[in-house]
Amino acid sequence: MITYYDDRSVQVTSTAVRVDGRTYPLAELGMVWHRRGSRSWRVLAGRGAIGAALAGPLVAAVLGVGLALWLHRSAVVTIAIVGASVLVGLGVGPLADILFEHLDRSYARGSRELEMWARWRGRPVRLLRTDDALRFGQIYRAVQRAMEPAQPTRRQNSIGSSGSNPRPRSRP
CATH class of the missing domain: 2.30.29 (PH-domain like)
Known part of the structure; x- marks a missing residue:
């Protein structure tokens, strides 16, 4: 067996x-x-939440850099805001690995x-x-x-070996 x-x-x-x-x-x-x-909306919503969790800190970091440049403050304040924004963006790295693993498992399980x-x-x-x-x-x-x-074994002829193509036979 x-x-x-x-x-x-x-x-x-x-x-x-x-x-x-x-x-x-x-x-x-x-x-x-x-x-x-039918599709499970709960699973799809969970995938969307994971995507938002992945994008949120990165969007916050980009907005922080934009805010720092838009405020036209002193160089020290601008560097501090840009530094904090970059740290927020980098902080998502270890979290992103966990979230991507959950997202991958979600697709393996299906919806x-x-x-x-x-x-x-x-x-x-x-x-x-x-x-x-x-x-x-x-x-x-x-x-x-x-x-x-x-299953019953079918006899297969390879094309070109006998000079003719096998054709299906109809039953009477």
Whole structure:
């Protein structure tokens, strides 16, 4: 038995798919497909908040430099305002790394609910529902790989080797 995917709630092997305690033997599974739900506005708003948090200190630093030049104060005051603005801009560096990591994880998780369906014993059944796009992709690909050996092998001719192009045959 080959294990293609294994976590706390999902296991995909060469013999079956197990999801939350339910077992679906591969021999009983037919077509597998997926559905995408609507976008989650909560996730999109979170991404926008991270973007604002990244841009806020930088905008403040640029405004500080502009303010220092616009005020036409003494050189010492101008240098102090520009220095403070630059420090604010540089201070976002360590914070930016954390925020970019959260933003990257947000895109890996996705902004939609995803479902995997299969035809099992002649009827459609939902195998999995998750909002984690990365995990969903890993599980979906594992199910595809597990089902590949069960598919009938097609004889493939390479173009040019026999002098003719293979054509699909219609059934009577």
